[in-house]
Amino acid sequence: MSMTMTQKILARHAGLSEVHAGQLIQAKLDLVLANDITAPVSINEFSAAGFDKVFDKSRIALVMDHFTPNKDIKSATQCRQCRTFARKFDIEHFYDVGEMGIEHALLPEKGLVAPGEAIIGADSHTCTYGALGAFSTGVGSTDLGAAMAVGYTWFKVPAAIKVKITGHKRRYVSGKDVVLTLIGKIGVDGALYQSLEFCGEGLKELTMADRLTIANMAIEAGGKNGIFPVDDITREYLKGRAVRSWEPVEADSDAEYTSTLELNLDEIDCTVSWPHLPENTRSAREGRDVAIDQVLIGSCTNGRIEDMKAAAEIFKGRHLAKGVRGIIIPATQDVYRDCVRLGYAEIFLDAGCVISTSTCGPCLGGHMGCLAAGERCVSTTNRNFVGRMGHVESELYLASPAVAAASGIAGHIAHPEDIVSPEHECHGGGSASPAGTETSCLSEVK
Amino acid sequence: MSVLKKACGTAHKYGDHVDTDVIIPARYLASQDPKELASHCMEDIDKSFREKNRPGDIMVAGLNFGCGSSREHAPVAIRASGVSCVIAKSFARIFYRNSINIGLAILECPAASEGIDDGDKVSVDFDTGVIKDETKGTSYQAEPFPPFIRDMIAMGGLMASLKQQAEAGKSQN
Incomplete structure (x- = not known):
């Protein structure tokens, strides 16, 4: 059988x-x-x-x-x-x-x-x-x-x-x-x-x-x-x-x-889940009128070194929009150490982010970044249920580290291309270069 | 624990995809006390639940009830609230397992979930799987628990049943 x-x-x-x-x-x-x-x-x-x-x-x-x-x-x-x-x-x-x-x-x-x-x-x-x-x-x-x-x-x-x-x-x-x-x-x-x-x-x-x-x-x-x-x-x-x-x-x-x-x-673009279910997906390009208060990059979903790298590439030489809080949570001690070793930590700090110890913390509304009523967060976590990250009247938008970083800089939900124009891309690749072929400006993970 | 035969109470009705974060918000998970968990049960989607719920009442919901986190605190909070049965169109699988393991009666029955309205008087016979809406005079057939689940409940849940099996094994050796 x-x-x-x-x-x-x-x-x-x-x-x-x-x-x-x-x-x-x-x-x-x-x-x-x-x-x-x-x-x-x-x-x-x-x-x-x-x-x-x-x-x-x-x-x-x-x-x-x-x-x-x-x-x-x-x-x-x-x-x-x-x-x-x-x-x-x-x-x-x-x-x-x-x-x-x-x-x-x-x-x-x-x-x-x-x-x-x-x-x-x-x-x-x-x-x-x-x-x-x-x-x-x-x-x-x-x-x-x-x-x-x-x-x-x-x-x-x-x-x-x-x-x-x-x-x-x-x-x-x-x-x-x-x-x-x-x-x-x-x-x-x-x-x-x-x-x-x-x-x-x-x-x-x-x-x-x-x-x-x-x-x-x-x-x-x-x-x-x-x-x-x-x-x-x-x-x-x-x-x-x-x-x-x-x-x-x-x-x-x-x-x-x-x-x-x-x-x-080929048909998948940067995608964001709108509140309050992960199935409420739209293109990140549709979120420009959604102003945000916080971005969170971390969790069991997106807290690995590759995620840190994707965020660091967007944050490099840029700063969070005024009024937006940026919380970076490397998922493990090794990821944390690599963030320091590879210079990502300094990029995050220069961008105005805080770097937290490893914890599930805010993903489930525990601590280290809960939201107040009316606040909005673009988060690389996995659930955007009612009250998941804090107050029942807060809103969570699920996204990738690159989209979360771009949104933090823009002050609203943004596509990385809104932030990084092709001529300013440090990796030298076009917007549709196949994965793995671009040469990043950031140190490679060893 | 005695074998659950029948339940009867007022229906509290909810929609699809009721997740464990609203059944018991994570901010209360630093406690394992069933009474304390019950005191916050459903508060993020239904602040009136605690007031209106009476021992023996029945929750009726739509699709995928209990989705999300694996927290066992969710069925514990519902059971400790005095709810005698949850009827839904479907359950999220971890919630389904957890409910059986801790002894919260649950039944899948899409037709009952459609037909029963908030506030209706509802009765359930667990042996036959028959659900009656006493207010409307309608009745529905749900799949009753299979024998091994009934055995598990009869022995007092998963842990007690394993313990009994282990002891039976020892006496054979």
């Missing part, structure tokens, strides 16, 4: 030769993850059920990233609870302030997720690791608490939607624009209970950072997971990084999909 990539991974982890959509299975897990908001509930469940050991101390990751450095006494108490638990059970991958980063940027960076694996996390954006060819999905704290104890969980095997990527990425277009365009087409429940499986010639245009951003937002289309085939880009990323040996999985050529849709990169 033919299977999708996701179904093959699940079959392997369930010890079955085949599975079909709708089948209920029990699958072994390669890694289970929780953060400072969800882990305390999991730990309570774990303890209340009377468990006295974890299934594998090397396969549990606890990342203190949401309300850290702690914003108040309650959040400090939650982190202390996680710390105590990690010490008691000698959890190997416990990341606290000073070494932590936003979980879905941190785990791939540390090589803790690999192709063909099955991973759950008590955080909805756990689907990010599909970029590396893993099956990963978000669960709640009770599921996670049980998985910490037994190392397996139950799944309903999902059907899948095939997303064929073709064409070439235009200048300033990134994974964020691709995934927002996809969500705009299928809606916030367009992939409900299903996998999004990406394929096609256009994949070679998508960097690992692009793929991580796209897989990260599969949940914003209701998806159970989003997954990419393993290719040279994946192997290059994993080199010297993966901590476990891995074996890739391929979808069968005759696998069944509930539908197939094509995304032609």
Whole structure:
């Protein structure tokens, strides 16, 4: 029987030769993850059920990233609870302030997720690791608490939607624009209970950072997971990084999909999601009358070094518009260090931005950049629900780092081309130069 | 936990894509206390919910209820508010799992979601999946929980069921 990539991974982890959509299975897990908001509930469940050991101390990751450095006494108490638990059970991958980063940027960076694996996390954006060819999905704290104890969980095997990527990425277009365009087409429940499986010639245009951003937002289309085939880009990323040996999985050529849709990169422009749903997409060129108060560049969606670079290219030699606040949140300590090393930090400071410690913070209205009533923010985060970043009467516009930076400089939603005229482009490429061919004025990531 | 058989209460109706950020805003997630979470349940989209909601009342919503964050605090807040059942056209998958795991009854039934109006008296039979709008005298058929879910609830939720399985395994060895 033919299977999708996701179904093959699940079959392997369930010890079955085949599975079909709708089948209920029990699958072994390669890694289970929780953060400072969800882990305390999991730990309570774990303890209340009377468990006295974890299934594998090397396969549990606890990342203190949401309300850290702690914003108040309650959040400090939650982190202390996680710390105590990690010490008691000698959890190997416990990341606290000073070494932590936003979980879905941190785990791939540390090589803790690999192709063909099955991973759950008590955080909805756990689907990010599909970029590396893993099956990963978000669960709640009770599921996670049980998985910490037994190392397996139950799944309903999902059907899948095939997303064929073709064409070439235009200048300033990134994974964020691709995934927002996809969500705009299928809606916030367009992939409900299903996998999004990406394929096609256009994949070679998508960097690992692009793929991580796209897989990260599969949940914003209701998806159970989003997954990419393993290719040279994946192997290059994993080199010297993966901590476990891995074996890739391929979808069968005759696998069944509930539908197939094509995304032609040639047709994708810089895209923005208007309030209050990620599916409310429009071209960034339509936002010139939307004045803004804040831009935020960071999060598990867009806080990697490539995102910092895209923002720095726009900010270089320019300044935020008067009255606009710019908040930059490198997603991990390594990204932060690279921002300093490569000179991006100085560009951000010269532009009038603040550079925050790694935290999920404002993305979910926690701290470090919440909005007041009536305020508007262009944000590289993943959700623009009512009240997500603060007051219920604030407005969030989701965009790529390049669009957020351009908007910060313009004082309204802007396309990077509004800010960087072709003759002033430091990279020497035209507005439609194929990705990877332009020579940037900024230092390359080593 | 006893097995849930029936529910009866007043319907509180909401639209499509009710997300977990409005069910329980993240600014309250520094707490795990169900009562405290319940005191802020739905406040960002319906300030009157806390006032009008009575123990046993039923939430009725449209598509993709519970979308967004995986926070288990969302079904916990609804359950701790005294809501006996959520009926929706569809649920976001993490919310669906979480609800079953923590013992919040949920039913998918597009027709009931269309037909029931805010304020109607509604009753639910979980064994049969029959939903009745007592105000209008109409009735709807939802898919009842499959046996393994009923077993899980009967044993007191996911954690209790795993514990019982583990103990059964030990006694066999």
